[in-house]
Amino acid sequence: MEKYVLRNTIIDLLLRIEQDSGYSHLLIDHEIKKNHVSPKDEGLLTEIVYGTINRKITLDYYMNHFINKKKKMEPWVRMLLRMSLYQMIFLDKVPDHAIIHEAVEIAKRRGHKGISSLVNGVLRNVQRNGVPSTSEIKDNVERLAIETSHPTWLVKRWINYYGYETTKEMCEANLNHRATSVRIQPLRISRKEAMEELEKQGFEVRPSIFSEQGIIIDKGNIIKSYLFQEGYLTIQDQSSMLVGEMLQPNPGMHILDACSAPGGKVTHIAEKMQNKGWIDAHDLHAKKIKLIDKKASELQLTIIDAKKADARNLHETYRPDTFDRILVDAPCSGLGVIRGKPDIKYNKEEADITKLATIQLAILNSVAPLLKEEGKLMYSTCTVDPEENEHVVKQFLHQNNQYIVDSKLFDEIPESLKDSLGVSEYGVQLFPQSFQTDGFFLTRLIKRVSPS
Numbered sequence: 001m002e003k004y005v006l007r008n009t010i011i012d013l014l015l016r017i018e019q020d021s022g023y024s025h026l027l028i029d030h031e032i033k034k035n036h037v038s039p040k041d042e043g044l045l046t047e048i049v050y051g052t053i054n055r056k057i058t059l060d061y062y063m064n065h066f067i068n069k070k071k072k073m074e075p076w077v078r079m080l081l082r083m084s085l086y087q088m089i090f091l092d093k094v095p096d097h098a099i100i101h102e103a104v105e106i107a108k109r110r111g112h113k114g115i116s117s118l119v120n121g122v123l124r125n126v127q128r129n130g131v132p133s134t135s136e137i138k139d140n141v142e143r144l145a146i147e148t149s150h151p152t153w154l155v156k157r158w159i160n161y162y163g164y165e166t167t168k169e170m171c172e173a174n175l176n177h178r179a180t181s182v183r184i185q186p187l188r189i190s191r192k193e194a195m196e197e198l199e200k201q202g203f204e205v206r207p208s209i210f211s212e213q214g215i216i217i218d219k220g221n222i223i224k225s226y227l228f229q230e231g232y233l234t235i236q237d238q239s240s241m242l243v244g245e246m247l248q249p250n251p252g253m254h255i256l257d258a259c260s261a262p263g264g265k266v267t268h269i270a271e272k273m274q275n276k277g278w279i280d281a282h283d284l285h286a287k288k289i290k291l292i293d294k295k296a297s298e299l300q301l302t303i304i305d306a307k308k309a310d311a312r313n314l315h316e317t318y319r320p321d322t323f324d325r326i327l328v329d330a331p332c333s334g335l336g337v338i339r340g341k342p343d344i345k346y347n348k349e350e351a352d353i354t355k356l357a358t359i360q361l362a363i364l365n366s367v368a369p370l371l372k373e374e375g376k377l378m379y380s381t382c383t384v385d386p387e388e389n390e391h392v393v394k395q396f397l398h399q400n401n402q403y404i405v406d407s408k409l410f411d412e413i414p415e416s417l418k419d420s421l422g423v424s425e426y427g428v429q430l431f432p433q434s435f436q437t438d439g440f441f442l443t444r445l446i447k448r449v450s451p452s
C-alpha cells in the first residue's frame with residue numbers, strides 16, 4: 001500500500017473513531033478489509049491508531065506548545081499532527097525525517113500551502129527542540145493525567161479510592177501492551193496438545209495460572225492459527241476465565257447467564273459442564289444474540305439457548321428457584337479494559353458510573369429469586385470502580401438477606417495471585433497492572449436456605 005494512502009487511511013480512521021466512540025476495533029477491522037491492507041501494514045496501522053488514541057491527552061499537551069491556540073485548526077490537521085507526533089516520540093519504526101516528509105505531503109494534498117507549512121513548522125520544531133517537559137505542571141493529579149493521558153476526573157477518582165501510587169501504576173499499565181490469552185476447548189483438545197501445536201507453528205506460549213484452560217500468547221497472531229479458526233480455542237482475557245472457574249458449573253446443571261454477549265464466559269461454562277445440561281443465555285441486544293450463537297457453534301457447544309431479554313425483567317420470565325447457578329457479568333463502564341480499548345477513557349463521564357450502578361443492582365435484584373436455595377450467583381464486571389463493584393454488592397446484600405458472600409471464594413484464589421489483589425468483604429478486584437490482565441471485579445454469592 002502506498003505510504004500516502006496508508007497514512008491518509010489512518011487519519012480517516014482516527015477521525016471516525018473520535019466521532020463513533022466505542023467501536024474502534026470494528027472500524028479498524030472494516031478499514032483493513034476494505035483497503036486490502038497487507039499484513040505488514042496492518043500491524044503498523046493498528047499500532048499507530050491505538051497508540052495515537054491512547055496518548056491523545058499527552059500528545060495534545062505537547063502540540064499546544066507549538067501552535068497558536070486561538071487559531072482554529074481543522075480536525076484532520078490536528079489528527080495528522082497527533083499521529084505524526086506519536087510516531088516521532090513513541091515509535092522508532094520510521095525515521096523522523098520520513099514522518100515529517102509524509103505529513104507535509106498529506107497536508108499539501110488534503111489542504112493548502114498554509115497548512116503544510118504549519119505542519120512542517122510544528123514537527124521540525126519538535127525534531128530540533130524535543131517536547132516540553134511535564135515537570136512544569138505543578139498539580140500532581142493534573143501531571144499524572146497528562147503524562148498518562150487519562151481524564152483528570154478519573155485520575156482524581158482513582159486516587160480517592162486507591163491512593164496515588166496504585167493509581168499511577170494503573171494509569172501507566174493502561175499505556176502498555178498486554179499479551180493475548182486464549183482458552184482451549186477442552187472437549188476438543190488438551191492444553192498440552194494445544195501448546196505443543198502452537199509452538200510448532202512458531203508461537204511463543206505459556207500456561208495461564210488463572211485457569212487450566214488458559215494459554216498466554218507471548219508471540220504470534222493467534223487469529224492466523226487453524227486452532228483458532230477451527231474452534232479448538234477462543235480468545236479470552238485470563239481475568240474473565242476466573243469467572244467460569246469460580247462459578248463451579250457441573251455437568252447436568254441448569255444455569256442462567258443474564259448478560260451473555262458475545263458469549264466468552266457462557267461458552268467457558270458450557271465447556272466446564274462438558275456440554276451436558278441447560279444454559280439460558282440472554283442479552284439486551286438482539287444483534288448480539290447472533291454472536292453468542294456463532295461462538296457456541298464455532299466451539300461445537302450445543303447446550304446454550306440464547307435469547308434477547310432485558311435482564312432487569314427476568315423475574316417475569318422464569319419461576320423462582322429455577323437455576324443452580326446464575327452469572328451476572330454486568331454491563332459496566334469498562335475502565336478495566338482501557339489497555340485494549342483506549343477510547344473508553346475519553347468517552348465515559350462520572351455520571352455514567354452512577355447510572356450503570358443502578359442498572360447493575362436492578363439486574364441482580366431481578367435474578368435473585370430465580371436461584372435455587374444453596375445455589376451460587378457470580379457477579380462480575382470489567383471495571384475498576386467501587387461504585388459499580390463493592391458498593392453494588394453491598395446494596396444487593398442489604399436488600400436480599402437470603403444472600404451472603406461465599407467466603408470460600410477467597411480460599412480458591414491461587415496463592416501466587418493473592419498479594420496483588422484488592423480483596424474486600426464484598427469480592428475481589430484485579431488491577432490491570434498486577435498480572436498482565438484486564439482490570440476485573442468478581443464475587444460469588446450463596447443463596448441460603450430460607451428459615452421459613
Ligand SMILES: C[S@@+](CC[C@H](N)C(=O)[O-])C[C@H]1O[C@@H](n2cnc3c(N)ncnc32)[C@H](O)[C@@H]1O
Binds near residue numbers: 259263265283288312
Ligand atoms: C460485560 S458484557 C458481557 C460479556 C459476556 N458475559 C462475555 O463474557 O462475553 C455485558 C453485556 O450486557 C448486555 N446488557 C446491557 N444491558 C443489559 C440488560 N439490561 N439486560 C441484559 N443484557 C444487558 C450488553 O449488551 C453486553 O453484551
